[in-house]
Amino acid sequence: MALLQISEPGKSQDPHNKKFYVGIDLGTTNSLVALIQNGAPNILKDKNNNELFPSVVNYSKASVTVGKPLDIEDQISFSSIKRLIGKGINDIDKDEFYSPCKYHGDDNILKFEVFDKLVTPIEISSEILRHLKNITESTLDGNIEGCVITVPAYFDDAQRQATKDAAKLCGLNTLRLLNEPTAAAIAYGLDNKEVSKVMVYDLGGGTFDVSILSLDNGVFKVLATGGDSALGGDDFDTLLADYIQNKLKIDLDIKKKYELFMYAKEIKEILTDNESVNINLDKIGIKDKELIISRVDFEKITDRLVKRTLEISEGVLSDSNLSTQDLDEIILVGGSTRMPNIKNFVKIFFNKEPLSNINPDNVVAVGASIQANIMSGNSSEELLLLDVIPLSLGIETMGELVEVIIPRNSTIPTSSSKEYTTFKDGQSAMSIHVVQGERDIVSDCRSLAKFTVNDIPPMLAGAARVRLEFQIDANGILSINATETTTGKVTSVEVKPSYGITDSDIEKMLKDSIDNAEEDIKNRHLKEAAVEGNRVILAIKSALDIDGSELLSEEEQNEISHAIENLEKKLKGSNKDNIINAIKSLENVCETYVERRMNSNIQKIMKGTDIKEYN
Amino acid sequence: MSVDFSKNYFELFELECSFQIDFDKLEKRYLSFQKKFHPDKFVNATDYEKRLSLQVTSYVNEAYETLKNDYLKSMYLLKIKGYEMDNQNSTISDPEFLMQQMQLREESEEILLTEDSKLFKNFLLNIKNLKKNCIEDFERKYNELMFDDAAKKINEMKFYISIENDLKRKK
Structure with a gap:
């Protein structure tokens, strides 16, 4: 139960202002959207009945489109941008990511030269999300109120933050970032189990990921994760296309080779439900070349790819200190797991029937939609997802060593504070470098942020005490506070994300992305402020109804009523700042009340009033 | 607030x-x-x-x-009793334990070099037992209100945990 939280009623009074909470699977190859409708998860279909939207962004001089590249000249297309989000220039692996244009990385932030402007992977990803948002809102005739976006379990702080920024850029409100394997486990309802160990085997179009999860009374822990970021369904198609070309002894130019590759993909899919298929290259404009390929042939050709995935899975299992018999469930995720021999091999290898009855393309989005629905307050289901931080967080100390501040696998949210002191008389600033990773040496970890604590009052060496507070939220995203404790002065901290963008960058990008910027942004801000204002009023009123008279004196109640009236008056006007100020003063007036409620709830738990529920 | x-x-x-x-x-x-x-x-x-x-x-x-967590809990128990364990400054003054530490370190390095999985397993088991005994000792000392001795046991615990982690990581 939330304190001042209101549940969005399922039906909105205004039929033209429907609100939706959706789950988004932002994939390397394809992306999709799911939401709960009439109590069951549904995958969103566009007008043409498409469910899978290619994660490809095409820039031309005049426009940006998402999906298959248009047949026009002068077009720059980005695919697999997920491989680069939250990364720096040195992270570009040319085998994994082919850049369609020049790029550079001033200050580590990757920027592509797209015609006359520079775009970051965050903006490119944001275009995909904007596309999904537009399809959803036009198909369902309403607005997305909040979303849950899935990310790979191994994503570090920078990659998570960048994903969230991409959502913010296109105006999506991210309720939660959810780990993909966790989403798959939710989709199968495994969160209801008391204790179990689950392997999630995810073979997509271009990537292979394996995760081992432990589920313990609603606590999801990622025990280990691994994979091959350059192994996926496309590799099966390539091997099959090569085989056909060799068998029929034909020479192909690049264009024909691509057509054969696409044909091979089709053949692979046919062989999922058929024992054999007649191939006729007439289809791609080559006469008199025919061949029969059986499923057994196909499985022989691609055998080494399947074996490779099993080797990786076994390695990840042993990383988690588990053995085959410890696994309670195996979940198959990703379109490529439709190939019958994948299921067979997994079953034989791990001696367990894998779960595959939910469409493997959809399963992650389905899990995300269930979580989004629960967080919206529309569902009576109680799901508590307690995630852990995937990599340790530390700071650089003398000698380029890492001092761990928050160890990996700590349940989040979590916080930790450390005190540091000056080592020179009169020292007024301190430089801090935050890293993430499991290694002892700074250069072996990933740099997250560098910042300077300024305005330290001049004192003798060792006398000033700077307390750094690290806070990790439920999404695994870090924020930092610094205080000089002898004077109690909160010092300014400028956190500069090593691979990300700052809030002011986001604001600037927002402005750049909207034509007619000034007017639009003004209206948007006003609308946002009004929505927020109404929400706060509703929340506080419904809380007052419950325990206002119990926890507040008459005088305090009056004070709150006045603040509410004031805000209501401002909401009738059209000045954004007035509304925001009125919200702030209402919230200020309510601070004591909120604290009393929070404490009274803690007391209730400590008195054990809630314990009966669990007996 | x-x-x-x-x-x-x-x-x-x-x-x-x-x-x-x-x-x-x-x-x-x-x-x-x-x-x-x-x-x-x-x-x-x-x-x-x-x-x-x-x-x-x-x-x-x-x-x-x-x-x-036994180790964190032990430190916290002493903290409540007014014994703040400062991580950085905790040195081990007991010469006997210092000798034992050095021996175990040497032994662990040799075992990692031989890559003998049976030897490795036995050694790891030995460390785990030492840690377990140490935790039991802590509890006894703590209950007898001998907080100085209990604090020493925490330092020993820390050593066993660190050697255990090293072994698992380098394996």
Whole structure:
């Protein structure tokens, strides 16, 4: 139960202002959207009945489109941008990511030269999300109120933050970032189990990921994760296309080779439900070349790819200190797991029937939609997802060593504070470098942020005490506070994300992305402020109804009523700042009340009033 | 201004302030806190409530992780008794244990070089046993109110944990 939280009623009074909470699977190859409708998860279909939207962004001089590249000249297309989000220039692996244009990385932030402007992977990803948002809102005739976006379990702080920024850029409100394997486990309802160990085997179009999860009374822990970021369904198609070309002894130019590759993909899919298929290259404009390929042939050709995935899975299992018999469930995720021999091999290898009855393309989005629905307050289901931080967080100390501040696998949210002191008389600033990773040496970890604590009052060496507070939220995203404790002065901290963008960058990008910027942004801000204002009023009123008279004196109640009236008056006007100020003063007036409620709830738990529920 | 965190971790979960604790009760209270205060339950709340929810759950998580872990719990018990264990300054003054430490370190390096999995397993088991005995010693000393001796046991514990982690990592 939330304190001042209101549940969005399922039906909105205004039929033209429907609100939706959706789950988004932002994939390397394809992306999709799911939401709960009439109590069951549904995958969103566009007008043409498409469910899978290619994660490809095409820039031309005049426009940006998402999906298959248009047949026009002068077009720059980005695919697999997920491989680069939250990364720096040195992270570009040319085998994994082919850049369609020049790029550079001033200050580590990757920027592509797209015609006359520079775009970051965050903006490119944001275009995909904007596309999904537009399809959803036009198909369902309403607005997305909040979303849950899935990310790979191994994503570090920078990659998570960048994903969230991409959502913010296109105006999506991210309720939660959810780990993909966790989403798959939710989709199968495994969160209801008391204790179990689950392997999630995810073979997509271009990537292979394996995760081992432990589920313990609603606590999801990622025990280990691994994979091959350059192994996926496309590799099966390539091997099959090569085989056909060799068998029929034909020479192909690049264009024909691509057509054969696409044909091979089709053949692979046919062989999922058929024992054999007649191939006729007439289809791609080559006469008199025919061949029969059986499923057994196909499985022989691609055998080494399947074996490779099993080797990786076994390695990840042993990383988690588990053995085959410890696994309670195996979940198959990703379109490529439709190939019958994948299921067979997994079953034989791990001696367990894998779960595959939910469409493997959809399963992650389905899990995300269930979580989004629960967080919206529309569902009576109680799901508590307690995630852990995937990599340790530390700071650089003398000698380029890492001092761990928050160890990996700590349940989040979590916080930790450390005190540091000056080592020179009169020292007024301190430089801090935050890293993430499991290694002892700074250069072996990933740099997250560098910042300077300024305005330290001049004192003798060792006398000033700077307390750094690290806070990790439920999404695994870090924020930092610094205080000089002898004077109690909160010092300014400028956190500069090593691979990300700052809030002011986001604001600037927002402005750049909207034509007619000034007017639009003004209206948007006003609308946002009004929505927020109404929400706060509703929340506080419904809380007052419950325990206002119990926890507040008459005088305090009056004070709150006045603040509410004031805000209501401002909401009738059209000045954004007035509304925001009125919200702030209402919230200020309510601070004591909120604290009393929070404490009274803690007391209730400590008195054990809630314990009966669990007996 | 923030929520009242004056209660210690044991009081927070309504547990007796001792080394042995009722894990079932800890688990239940922990979950009931999380069910009520987890930030996921506050997505539509005001910023101030969001911040409080973050603070409360962070505190509860920290308390829970401390009580679940023998080493952290031991240090916390002494802290309540006024024995602050400073991580950086804790040196081991007991020459006998210092000798034993050096021997175990050497032994562990040799075993890692031989890559003999049976030797490795036995050695790891030996370390685990030493750690277990050390934890039991701590509990006894703590219950006898011999806090100086108990503090020494914590330093020993720390050594066994570090060697155990090294072995697991380098294997």
